[in-house]
Amino acid sequence: MPNYRVIFYSVMRCRYHLLAYLILTSFIIAQPKISGRLGIGYTSPDYKKFAESPFPKKGVFENMMLNFSFTYQVYSNVRIGYSQWSSFTSDKYEGEDFKRSFNYRAIVVETYFFPKKKLEVNFTIGPLINSGSISLTTKQTIEAWDNLMEEFDNSEIDLSVSDEMTTTFLGITSSVGARYYIKPYLAVETQIGFMENYYSKDKWKFQDKDIKGPDINIEDLPLFSFGLVYGW
Amino acid sequence: MVNFFLVSLVCCTVVMSQESQQTGNACQSPLIIKAKKEGMRSIKVTELPQFVIDLWSCRKENNSKKLFKRINEKTYIEDYKMSQQFVGFTATCAYCSAASVLIFYLVKLSGN
Numbered sequence: 001m002p003n004y005r006v007i008f009y010s011v012m013r014c015r016y017h018l019l020a021y022l023i024l025t026s027f028i029i030a031q032p033k034i035s036g037r038l039g040i041g042y043t044s045p046d047y048k049k050f051a052e053s054p055f056p057k058k059g060v061f062e063n064m065m066l067n068f069s070f071t072y073q074v075y076s077n078v079r080i081g082y083s084q085w086s087s088f089t090s091d092k093y094e095g096e097d098f099k100r101s102f103n104y105r106a107i108v109v110e111t112y113f114f115p116k117k118k119l120e121v122n123f124t125i126g127p128l129i130n131s132g133s134i135s136l137t138t139k140q141t142i143e144a145w146d147n148l149m150e151e152f153d154n155s156e157i158d159l160s161v162s163d164e165m166t167t168t169f170l171g172i173t174s175s176v177g178a179r180y181y182i183k184p185y186l187a188v189e190t191q192i193g194f195m196e197n198y199y200s201k202d203k204w205k206f207q208d209k210d211i212k213g214p215d216i217n218i219e220d221l222p223l224f225s226f227g228l229v230y231g232w
Numbered sequence: 233m234v235n236f237f238l239v240s241l242v243c244c245t246v247v248m249s250q251e252s253q254q255t256g257n258a259c260q261s262p263l264i265i266k267a268k269k270e271g272m273r274s275i276k277v278t279e280l281p282q283f284v285i286d287l288w289s290c291r292k293e294n295n296s297k298k299l300f301k302r303i304n305e306k307t308y309i310e311d312y313k314m315s316q317q318f319v320g321f322t323a324t325c326a327y328c329s330a331a332s333v334l335i336f337y338l339v340k341l342s343g344n
Contacts (some may be wrong), residue, residue, distance in 0.1 A: 076314050076319060077315050077318055077322040078322050109325055111326045111329070113315050113316065113317055114315050116312075117308045118308055118312075123326040123329035123330055124329060125328055174332040174333050175329070176330055176333050181308065184308065184311070193333055194332075196336075220340070232273075232277065232280065
């Protein structure tokens with residue numbers, strides 16, 4: 001008597017393989033339009049605590065963010081892709097190297113239409129998975145290392161110690177933009193939109209321990225951006 | 233890293249060693265003719281290296297500038313025709329996005 005269970009599972013496995021093959025090859029055959037974007041954006045976070053002494057002073061580029069994104073056209077009016085905004089500061093805190101960064105990462109769905117030849121109006125929406133980190137690199141002496149060094153007739157040395165506190169938070173983003181094609185493969189784009197973030201100062205981690213982070217206001221950020229798009 | 237370079241080298245060699253059809257005029261390659269008729273987007277990503285090579289060979293031929301301009305123009309027209317208006321669910325996504333941006337700025341401007 002044939003083992004129907006084994007036959008059923010092997011048929012199902014073949015089906016999954018066939019389905020996966022069809023999905024993968026359909027992407028290859030479907031003449032995709034892939035595009036990448038590099039841009040800068042302006043936003044207005046309220047860094048509160050970071051604006052006070054002894055933190056580094058706010059720079060000119062404090063409100064600027066760098067952006068890159070990759071999208072893939074899945075339909076005549078739709079692209080899906082990944083977009084990342086980065087805000088980064090590097091300075092001195094009490095004489096030590098201090099770095100702060102916030103990365104806003106989005107899986108975006110972008111719908112668009114052409115009201116005129118060469119001119120595209122697009123609408124982007126997507127969830128955000130963001131991360132923040134604050135790192136400090138300090139120079140210090142450690143007695144055990146000093147003792148070891150002295151064993152070999154060395155004088156005491158400064159050790160560089162670096163660590164960071166991190167957080168992850170969710171959000172949503174949406175924007176409306178216009179793209180003008182200079183060449184079929186090159187375009188300039190401007191967008192206006194926002195980011196709605198669910199940041200909490202109580203959800204930071206440092207060496208696997210829950211700690212409190214800085215009190216900053218990045219909950220609802222307006223966003224204006226300009227970028228260059230290269231794609232096929 | 234070494235493997236990556238080896239694979240890249242093999243890929244480049246394969247792509248570069250593809251014999252382009254010698255038709256006398258480099259601008260008459262099948263891919264360029266296809267792009268001229270249907271726009272650049274009709275060229276598949278896999279055909280892209282060959283298309284770029286063909287364009288590079290074509291650039292010194294007579295009337296190549298005119299040809300490139302025609303291909304570009306055809307591409308703009310095809311893009312425009314293809315995505316002139318929203319189709320199906322795409323309009324819903326656009327409305328959602330536009331409405332959320334509008335509401336966000338109205339709330340911001342009203343000071344709440």
